[in-house]
Amino acid sequence: xxxxxxxxxxxxxxxxxxxxxxxxxxxxxxxxxxxxxxxxxxxxxxxxxxxxxxxxxxxxxxxxxxxxxxxxxxxxxxxxxxxxxxxxxxxxxxxxxxxxxxxx
Numbered sequence: 600x601x602x603x604x605x606x607x608x609x610x611x612x613x614x615x616x617x618x619x620x621x622x623x624x625x626x627x628x629x630x631x632x633x634x635x636x637x638x639x640x641x642x643x644x645x646x647x648x649x650x651x652x653x654x655x656x657x658x659x660x661x662x663x664x665x666x667x668x669x670x671x672x673x674x675x676x677x678x679x680x681x682x683x684x685x686x687x688x689x690x691x692x693x694x695x696x697x698x699x700x701x702x703x
Contacts, residue, residue, distance in 0.1 A: 637699035639685050647684075650677045651697060654690055 643651060653663040660678075664671040678693075687693045694700075 637697060639696050639699075642684060643681060647677055647681050650674060651681060651693065654678070655694055655697065 640648065640651075649667060650663060653666055658666065660671050660674045663674045667674070681693065682688060685693065685696050687696050
């Protein structure tokens with residue numbers, strides 16, 4: 600199931616990231632650090648997107664917890680749910696999947 604969010608919700612969710620929007624016809628593409636994110640980004644909840652954005656930046660679970668004012672266990676729970684949702688088993692696979700890269 601794919602969650603449908605409004606453009607305003609999307610912009611709010613990723614507004615703190617260095618992003619660019621490019622509108623091509625009826626499609627809007629989202630870029631983080633000049634890299635286009637895959638459709639999997641939109642399958643995540645807003646909180647999961649915040650956690651994944653910190654994973655992409657290379658933060659540890661402890662750093663992510665501090666940045667988001669949650670416990671380290673809550674970070675682990677969010678990542679567990681993200682992994683299940685996207686069918687990945689590691690941070691490397693997660694980042695590859697979010698950016699639409701093929702993981703070998």
